[in-house]
Amino acid sequence: MKRWRTKREHQIYSSKLFQALCRSRRTSSSTSAKELHQTADRVLAITAKGTTRWSRAILAAPLTAGTNMKKHKKAKVTVHTRSRKPVVNREKKKLPVVERKLKALRRLVPGCRKLSCNNLLEETSDYIAALEMQVRAMTAITEFLARGEAQAPTDRLGSIGNM
Amino acid sequence: MSSRRWRESSRTNMSEEQITQLLSTLRQLLPEIPHSHSHKASSAAKVLKQTCNYIKTLHREVDDLSDRLSQLLATIDADSAEAAIIRSLLT
Numbered sequence: 001m002k003r004w005r006t007k008r009e010h011q012i013y014s015s016k017l018f019q020a021l022c023r024s025r026r027t028s029s030s031t032s033a034k035e036l037h038q039t040a041d042r043v044l045a046i047t048a049k050g051t052t053r054w055s056r057a058i059l060a061a062p063l064t065a066g067t068n069m070k071k072h073k074k075a076k077v078t079v080h081t082r083s084r085k086p087v088v089n090r091e092k093k094k095l096p097v098v099e100r101k102l103k104a105l106r107r108l109v110p111g112c113r114k115l116s117c118n119n120l121l122e123e124t125s126d127y128i129a130a131l132e133m134q135v136r137a138m139t140a141i142t143e144f145l146a147r148g149e150a151q152a153p154t155d156r157l158g159s160i161g162n163m
Numbered sequence: 164m165s166s167r168r169w170r171e172s173s174r175t176n177m178s179e180e181q182i183t184q185l186l187s188t189l190r191q192l193l194p195e196i197p198h199s200h201s202h203k204a205s206s207a208a209k210v211l212k213q214t215c216n217y218i219k220t221l222h223r224e225v226d227d228l229s230d231r232l233s234q235l236l237a238t239i240d241a242d243s244a245e246a247a248i249i250r251s252l253l254t
Contacts, residue, residue: 037229101211121185131221138228
C-alpha cells in the first residue's frame with residue numbers, strides 16, 4: 001500500500017499510461033473518455049503487478065466498448081441480497097447498517113464481491129491508495145499537455161524539459 | 164456499540180481487535196474532513212460510509228480527468244512530443 005505514495009511508482013504509472021494512450025490514438029481515430037478511463041484502470045492494475053484482487057479483477061474483465069465494466073455483474077447483486085435475508089433482525093426491516101455499508105463497499109472495489117470483511121478492508125486500503133496515485137498521475141499528464149497547448153510547438157518541447 | 168452488531172452476525176468471525184485495527188487503517192486513508200464529532204466516536208458504519216463516498220469521489224475525479232485528457236489528446240499532436248513528454252514525466 002505504501003508503494004503507491006512513492007515518486008517512482010508515480011513515474012512508472014504516468015509514463016506507462018501516456019504511452020498506452022499514444023498507442024491507442026494511433027490505432028483508433030479518437031479515444032472516448034470511457035475508453036481512456038478503462039485504459040487508465042488497466043495500466044493501474046498492471047502496475048500493481050497482480051498482488052491484489054482488485055487489480056487481477058480489472059485485468060480479467062473483458063473490454064467493454066462504452067459501457068461501465070461493473071454493469072454486467074448486476075445480476076449477482078440480487079442473489080447476494082436473498083442469501084442474506086435470514087440474518088436480518090426482526091426489529092429492522094433492512095440489514096444491519098454495517099452489513100449494508102460493507103455490501104456497498106464490495107460493489108465499489110473490483111473483484112471483491114464475495115470477499116470476507118477482513119480481506120475486503122485490506123483490498124480497499126490498497127485500492128484507495130492506488131486510485132489516489134491515479135488521480136495525481138493523470139492530473140500531471142493533463143497539466144503537461146494543457147501547458148503544451150498554450151505555447152507554440154517549438155517552445156513546448158523546450159519548456160517541458162525545463163520542468 | 165458496534166461490537167454487538169458484529170456478534171449478532173455470525174458471518175464475520177474476526178476479533179474486535181482486528182476490526183478496530185482495519186478501521187483505523189481506513190480512517191487514516193480518508194481525507195481529513197472537519198466534522199463536529201469526528202473523533203473516536205466514528206462508528207464502523209460511519210467509516211465505511213465515508214470510505215464508499217471517498218472511492219466514488221475518486222472515481223468521479225478520474226472520470227473528469229479522462230474527459231479532459233481525451234479532449235486534449237484529440238486536439239494536440241501528442242505523437243511528435245511523446246518522447247519529450249515521457250522524459251519530463253520521468254524526471
